[in-house]
Amino acid sequence: MPFFAYTLLFLFLPAASVLIGAFQKDTSGYTLDNVRALFHHPYIDAYWGSVKLSLVTAALGGVVGLFIAYAALREGTPKWIRGALTTFSGVAANFGGIPLAFAFIATLGPLGVLTVFLKNQLHLDIAAHGFSLFSMTGIGLAYLYFQLPLMILVIAPAIDGVRKEWREASANLGASQLQFWRYVGVPVLMPSILGAIILLFGNAFAAYATAYGINSGANLITIFIGSYYSGNVLNNPHLAQAMAFGMFIVLGLMMLIYIPLQRRAARWAK
Amino acid sequence: MAYLELQNLQREFAGGVRALDGIEVQLGQGEFLSLLGPSGCGKTTALRLVAGFDRPDEGRIVIDGKDITNVAPSKRDMGMVFQAYSLFPNMTAAQNVEFGLKIRRKGKGERSGRVGELLELVGLGHAGDRYPHQLSGGMQQRVALARALAIEPRVLLLDEPLSALDAKVRVQLREEIRRIQLELGITTLYVTHDQEEALAISDHVAVMYRGRIEQIGPPAEMYSRPATPFVAEFIGTMNRLEATVSDPTSGTVEHGGVTLTVDAARGRTKGDRILVLIRPETVELAPENGSNPANTLSGEVIAQTFLGPVTRLKVVGPGADLIADVSTAKAATLPIGMKVTAALPVTDARVLELSDEGFEIAEEPGQAGR
Numbered sequence: 077m078p079f080f081a082y083t084l085l086f087l088f089l090p091a092a093s094v095l096i097g098a099f100q101k102d103t104s105g106y107t108l109d110n111v112r113a114l115f116h117h118p119y120i121d122a123y124w125g126s127v128k129l130s131l132v133t134a135a136l137g138g139v140v141g142l143f144i145a146y147a148a149l150r151e152g153t154p155k156w157i158r159g160a161l162t163t164f165s166g167v168a169a170n171f172g173g174i175p176l177a178f179a180f181i182a183t184l185g186p187l188g189v190l191t192v193f194l195k196n197q198l199h200l201d202i203a204a205h206g207f208s209l210f211s212m213t214g215i216g217l218a219y220l221y222f223q224l225p226l227m228i229l230v231i232a233p234a235i236d237g238v239r240k241e242w243r244e245a246s247a248n249l250g251a252s253q254l255q256f257w258r259y260v261g262v263p264v265l266m267p268s269i270l271g272a273i274i275l276l277f278g279n280a281f282a283a284y285a286t287a288y289g290i291n292s293g294a295n296l297i298t299i300f301i302g303s304y305y306s307g308n309v310l311n312n313p314h315l316a317q318a319m320a321f322g323m324f325i326v327l328g329l330m331m332l333i334y335i336p337l338q339r340r341a342a343r344w345a346k
Numbered sequence: 347m348a349y350l351e352l353q354n355l356q357r358e359f360a361g362g363v364r365a366l367d368g369i370e371v372q373l374g375q376g377e378f379l380s381l382l383g384p385s386g387c388g389k390t391t392a393l394r395l396v397a398g399f400d401r402p403d404e405g406r407i408v409i410d411g412k413d414i415t416n417v418a419p420s421k422r423d424m425g426m427v428f429q430a431y432s433l434f435p436n437m438t439a440a441q442n443v444e445f446g447l448k449i450r451r452k453g454k455g456e457r458s459g460r461v462g463e464l465l466e467l468v469g470l471g472h473a474g475d476r477y478p479h480q481l482s483g484g485m486q487q488r489v490a491l492a493r494a495l496a497i498e499p500r501v502l503l504l505d506e507p508l509s510a511l512d513a514k515v516r517v518q519l520r521e522e523i524r525r526i527q528l529e530l531g532i533t534t535l536y537v538t539h540d541q542e543e544a545l546a547i548s549d550h551v552a553v554m555y556r557g558r559i560e561q562i563g564p565p566a567e568m569y570s571r572p573a574t575p576f577v578a579e580f581i582g583t584m585n586r587l588e589a590t591v592s593d594p595t596s597g598t599v600e601h602g603g604v605t606l607t608v609d610a611a612r613g614r615t616k617g618d619r620i621l622v623l624i625r626p627e628t629v630e631l632a633p634e635n636g637s638n639p640a641n642t643l644s645g646e647v648i649a650q651t652f653l654g655p656v657t658r659l660k661v662v663g664p665g666a667d668l669i670a671d672v673s674t675a676k677a678a679t680l681p682i683g684m685k686v687t688a689a690l691p692v693t694d695a696r697v698l699e700l701s702d703e704g705f706e707i708a709e710e711p712g713q714a715g716r
Contacts, residue, residue, distance in 0.1 A: 241432035244399055245490075247419040248426045249446035249497060259445070263436040344436040344477050 091324070097317035110318035118295070119319060125295040126281055127326060129212055133219040134276035140220075141227025142269060148228075149235045162232065165225035172222050177289025180218045184209045210291040218286055223276050230275060234268035267342035274334045278327060297323060347411075348372035349533050350396075350501055355405035357391055357557075365391040367557035368405070373550070376531040378524070379562075380544035383554035384580070389537045392554075393505050396535060398422050409500055425494030426503040430510040432490055433478040439489045440465065440474035446497035464492040467526060484515040491523065495530065502527070502534045508543065516540075520547050541581050545569065553577045575698055578623045583658075585629065585668050587622040588700060591615065597692075602665025606641055606690060610697040623696040629670035631659060634685040642687045643668065647680055661688055 101107045113119060147153065148161045183190045186203065194200040208214055238261055246256040262269075284298040292299065297319055304316035352371040358364050365388045373379050381389035394400045396407055398419030407415045414422055425446075433442050440461050447457045465471045468488035478486055487507050494502060504523070508516040524547040527534050538544050544551045545565040552562040553576070561573040572578035575586070589599035589606065597612040598605055599622065608622055634644060645663025657677035661668045668688050672680065680686060 239431060241428045242434055244397070244419070245426065245428065245432045245434070245493075246445070247399075248397060248422075248424060249493070250420050250423075250449045251445070252420060255449060259448075260434045260436065264434075344438075345479070 094317045094320045095324075097314055098321035099318075100314050102312070102314060110315050111321065113315060114318060114322045119297070119300065119322075122295050122297040122300045122319075123322060123326065125212065126297040129216055129219065129296065130277045130280035133216050133223045133280045134273050136216075137220055137223030137227050137276050138269065138273040141224045141272075142231055142265075144224065145228045145231050145235055149232060151240065161228065165228040168225035169222050169229055172283065173285035174289040176218060176221060176286050180209060180214070180221075180290060184214070184217070210294075212294070215287050215290050215294055215296075218290060219280050219283060222286075223280060226279060227272055227276060230272040231265075231268060234265055238264060263341070263344075267338055267345070270334060270338050270341055274330060277330060281323065281327065347374075348408075349375035349377075349410055350535070351406075351408040352392065352396070353406040353408065355392060355395055355402045355407070357388075357395065357400065357402050364557050366395070366402070369554070369557070369559050371552060371559070371562070373533060373535070375533055378527055378534045378536065378547065378549045380536045380538055380548040380551045381554055382538055382541055382544040382551050382580075384539060387554040388557040389539075389554050390505055391557075393503055393535060393537045396501065397424055397426050397503050423497065423500045424503055425497055425499030425501075426505065427487065427490045427494050427507040429506045430483065430486070433486055433493070435478050438475050438477055439470060439481065439485075439492075442478070442489055443474075443492045443496050445493065450497065460496060461492075464496055465489075467495075467529075468492045468522070482515075483511050484519055487511065487519060488522075491526070495526070495532070500533070502532045504534065504536045506537055506539065508538075508540075516543070523547065545581070551581075553580055555580075572623065572696065572698075575621055575623075578696065578698070583626050583669065585624040585626060587624065589620055589622050591618040591620060602643075604643055604665045607692050608695045608697060609693050610695060614697070619700040621698045621700045623698065624668075624690055625694065626658065626669045626671040627656075628691040628694045629668060630689040631661065631670050631672055631676075631680055631686045632689070633680065634687050639687070639689065641692060642689045644685065644687050647682050647684050647686055650677060650680075650682060661686060 098110055099106045099108065101109075114123070144161070148158050180188075182188055184202075185191065186209075188209070191202060194202060209217070242260055242264075243256055246260055251259070282298065284302060287294050287296050288299055288302060301316045301319045304312045304319070350371070350373040352369055354368045354370060355366050356364075356368050357366040367388075369388070369392060371379065371392075381392055383389050391400065395402050398414075398417060402415065405415075406413050409422075433439075434445065437445065443461045443464050444457050447460060452460075461474065462471065465474050468491055470485060470488050470492070473481065473485060473489075478489070481489065490507070507523070508519055511519065520543055523536075527547075536544070536548065545568070548565055550562060551565050551568050553560045553568065555576045561568060561577045563571075568577065568581050572581060572584070578584045578586070587601045587606075589601040589608075589611075591611055591614045592598050592600050592605070594612060594614050594616055597608050597610070599608055599611050599620065600606075601622065606622070611620060611622070614620065631647075638644075643661075643663065643666035645661040645666040645668065647659050648662050649660040651658040651660075652674065653671070655674060656671045657674045659670050659672060659677060659680060661670060666688060670688060
């Protein structure tokens with residue numbers, strides 16, 4: 077009951093308010109204009125920007141995080157590495173927003189510590205090589221700072237669940253390490269990997285403050301929503317609500333892709 | 347000529363834990379050897395060395411005259427059945443059995459024929475399309491056995507395969523393992539802490555303790571002629587009487603102020619401290635009637651444990667601390683509190699040197715010691 081009340085108050089009621097607001101006029105009455113506008117420039121581009129950024133950071137964070145987690149958890153790795161990585165991941169996965177943006181600007185911004193060090197000490201001018209923290213690549217890099225640890229935290233229990241007996245039985249039956257992962261390890265982990273990647277996608281898709289802190293003009297849907305809610309010039313909360321409604325739709329579409337994939341990957345566990 | 351040889355295998359783990367201290371085994375082709383011992387005795391370590399999951403610090407493993415000590419597990423052609431939960435959960439029973447054949451690039455027709463045969467052999471011809479979580483523990487172990495046999499291994503290794511099963515299934519499955527082993531004539535190394543299991547299905551039993559083989563031999567010999575106090579204690583139940591040889595010619599010994607005659611004590615030196623080992627089923631109890639026949643100890647029944655056809659009685663008295671197995675019908679005539687005499691066998695008792703070194707038999711937990 078308390079959980080139901082909690083979800084009602086903090087999930088369903090706000091979602092319903094967004095949903096209704098998306099179809100309301102500024103004055104009074106209902107309209108489809110707000111939703112129609114989403115299919116046109118600049119909003120459709122902002123959605124596409126957000127989807128691309130989320131897909132890339134979810135995929136990269138997912139794959140690299142999986143390898144890091146496996147390397148830290150596998151038999152033979154000193155136990156302290158596991159402890160240190162889990163603790164760091166717990167902190168880093170929750171480090172985001174303006175502080176993260178500031179940390180990246182101070183490190184990799186035009187006058188960031190690392191940028192200056194690379195330029196002066198190693199004669200490597202990353203700006204001259206086309207890197208800008210304020211670009212989508214830069215924002216993506218900052219997102220990876222929390223995407224990677226989140227993947228590690230989410231996938232670690234699943235990796236722990238890969239039993240030593242399976243590896244040994246597989247070796248005993250003549251399989252190489254690669255064959256074990258191909259036929260057993262990856263298929264067993266696949267439902268968890270898919271679940272983790274969809275979580276990472278949602279995490280990046282909904283991120284706002286980090287991107288805003290790095291580049292408030294970034295072509296991302298969350299930044300548009302922020303502008304239309306609080307902007308002095310662009311103030312249009314119903315259009316912002318329509319954009320949020322569009323985000324529900326995008327996430328819904330992702331789930332439509334995810335659910336059959338997950339069902340297929342986990343058919344052996346039914 | 348031995349088919350499988352373990353030569354002076356030694357293995358020490360971090361922290362100085364000596365898991366194996368020079369074990370020697372020679373096993374003929376098609377023979378079934380059980381490594382039996384309490385938790386931490388090194389039996390699973392020995393099996394893992396044979397499987398190739400671990401390497402010995404010293405010693406060699408030889409199969410059919412070839413040294414395989416440093417061969418990778420995937421190249422050893424060994425079939426292994428683990429304690430539990432070793433089936434690949436993402437594959438059906440049939441796919442599990444097929445796995446080794448697929449890795450060996452056998453043709454599809456050959457694979458499906460062999461999988462069918464093996465599932466039939468283990469009595470699961472009807473369950474090939476079920477996933478492991480849809481099978482009972484016993485069925486899972488049958489599939490694991492079929493999977494291990496599919497690759498026609500040179501040696502079959504079983505690491506306490508029945509320890510996670512209930513008692514009835516254990517007995518049923520151990521008989522099936524033996525039947526299949528005999529049918530296929532496959533050389534088998536079986537690890538267990540259950541002495542009844544080892545005695546029931548093996549050609550040879552090796553009792554291990556503290557990383558060493560205490561005694562190796564056929565089950566009947568292990569039971570009737572234990573070579574060390576540890577084996578005597580570990581296999582079956584044994585009464586242990588500390589005694590001093592008083593007349594080596596007649597085999598007379600002194601125990602707790604009572605004179606006993608034990609054939610096995612003949613030829614020893616007068617004054618030798620020995621351990622007289624007597625099986626509970628060879629002790630004959632009778633109500634005390636005032637007489638004091640030869641080779642008897644007197645005492646009082648202080649406990650009865652019902653074991654089905656027999657009942658185990660504990661008898662305690664001056665110089666007597668014995669257990670005796672008597673028929674359940676007879677036990678009813680010897681209630682707790684009754685004074686009894688215990689007649690000890692002259693010929694069936696075994697004698698060992700009394701060692702200063704004590705031993706402990708640890709409680710066997712669910713997991714094997716490694």
